[in-house]
Amino acid sequence: MTRVRVLMTLAAVAVAIGLYFALTAPLDALQGEYARLLGVHPPSMWVAFLAFGVTALGSLMWLIKKTERWDRLASASVEVGVIFTAIGLFTGMVWGQAVWGTPWDWQDPRLMSTAVMLFVYIGYIALRNAIDDPVLRARRSAILGAIAVIQVPLVYFSVNLFRTLHQTQSIRPDGATMPDEMLIAMLVNFVAFTILYVALVAARIDVAQVEAAVAPDESLAGDAVRPPRLNEVEDV
Amino acid sequence: MSDSIVVAGTYLISYGAIVGYAVYLHLRRRRAGG
Numbered sequence: 001m002t003r004v005r006v007l008m009t010l011a012a013v014a015v016a017i018g019l020y021f022a023l024t025a026p027l028d029a030l031q032g033e034y035a036r037l038l039g040v041h042p043p044s045m046w047v048a049f050l051a052f053g054v055t056a057l058g059s060l061m062w063l064i065k066k067t068e069r070w071d072r073l074a075s076a077s078v079e080v081g082v083i084f085t086a087i088g089l090f091t092g093m094v095w096g097q098a099v100w101g102t103p104w105d106w107q108d109p110r111l112m113s114t115a116v117m118l119f120v121y122i123g124y125i126a127l128r129n130a131i132d133d134p135v136l137r138a139r140r141s142a143i144l145g146a147i148a149v150i151q152v153p154l155v156y157f158s159v160n161l162f163r164t165l166h167q168t169q170s171i172r173p174d175g176a177t178m179p180d181e182m183l184i185a186m187l188v189n190f191v192a193f194t195i196l197y198v199a200l201v202a203a204r205i206d207v208a209q210v211e212a213a214v215a216p217d218e219s220l221a222g223d224a225v226r227p228p229r230l231n232e233v234e235d236v
Numbered sequence: 237m238s239d240s241i242v243v244a245g246t247y248l249i250s251y252g253a254i255v256g257y258a259v260y261l262h263l264r265r266r267r268a269g270g
């Protein structure tokens with residue numbers, strides 16, 4: 001069994017356990033069934049923050065070491081982070097509709113900063129796809145990955161810094177703002193989603209390694225081996 | 237629509253996106269010859 005399959009199996013088991021805890025946690029007196037979204041909304045945003053933090057680390061390490069593995073880690077982590085940010089926004093909108101009466105507020109700092117973060121990292125993926133040269137691609141995306149992480153604390157602390165519909169942090173130094181059963185259900189899902197994140201990033205890095213082995217970047221060898229393009233052939 | 241159906245649908249879509257991404261990676265790796 002390969003490393004990726006072991007991680008994926010572990011992740012599937014962990015997520016199934018997390019789902020059990022989320023769906024058997026007691027209902028909230030005011031929010032009812034919607035409190036069960038604790039099992040997917042906060043863990044998704046945690047993974048998004050973790051993913052973009054790892055991207056920043058990979059980006060900085062690439063800028064220092066210039067080795068391909070750091071570039072692969074950074075780019076794989078962004079893809080996973082974007083998916084979990086989108087899930088966090090989607091689940092938050094469903095929850096917002098139920099408890100705030102609206103899924104979205106264009107003036108809300110937490111919602112808007114999260115949306116901007118999502119689009120910046122979609123831009124990161126677009127940037128990578130726009131550059132053929134692997135070294136140039138790695139350098140430019142590393143610079144963006146190292147700078148873009150500044151959004152993570154901005155999003156996280158936006159509920160403390162500004163007036164927003166979103167509640168402040170549920171886990172504080174003086175204790176949690178929810179019963180133990182709900183807290184345990186949420187924390188189990190934090191662990192499960194973290195394992196899922198590791199498995200997905202490992203799988204994405206594995207894909208990148210196999211693709212690089214099958215078709216290494218032509219531009220590494222320069223224009224000398226570049227096949228002629230159709231318009232160049234016609235000009236002759 | 238009952239609250240439990242909305243919550244179940246939200247879970248289904250969220251988990252579906254994750255499974256979809258995992259399947260996409262699997263197919264991409266297989267196409268690359270892995």
